Amino acid sequence: MKNITVYSTPTCPYCHMVKDYLKKNDFxxxxxxxxxxxxxxxxxxxxxxxxxxxxxxxxxxxxxxxDREKINSLLGL
Incomplete structure (x- = not known):
């Protein structure tokens, strides 16, 4: 299991995209x-x-x- 922390703000669209992406991939x-x-x-x-x-x-x-490519690499996707 990966130890993942997302530093974000409520109004940041890219923050929401990252969190949705992680949820979609069950992280x-x-x-x-x-x-x-x-x-x-x-x-x-x-x-x-x-x-x-x-x-x-x-x-x-x-x-x-x-950075989807780097995130995927670190998550093993």
């Missing part, structure tokens, strides 16, 4: 709303070097944006 994930959690936002920036969302952490591997 569980932890969703962190960085719009309300400043500590998590700082953690996301430290991990990714980016302020934009979504940022996906898959077993310690960081994906910025909805």
């Amino acid at each position: 569980q994930y932890k969703d962190i709303n960085v719009a309300v959690d400043q500590r998590a936002a700082a953690e996301m920036i430290k991990k990714s070097g980016q302020m934009g969302v979504p940022v996906i952490d898959i077993d310690g591997n960081i994906v910025v944006g909805f």
Whole structure:
């Protein structure tokens, strides 16, 4: 089982696309709303070097944006 965290905001369309994609492929994930959690936002920036969302952490591997090819590779799809 993969350890997946999605750093997102409620208004981000790509965040919704990533979460829908993970659900469709039966992957569980932890969703962190960085719009309300400043500590998590700082953690996301430290991990990714980016302020934009979504940022996906898959077993310690960081994906910025909805990069389907990289996500598939990390998930073994």
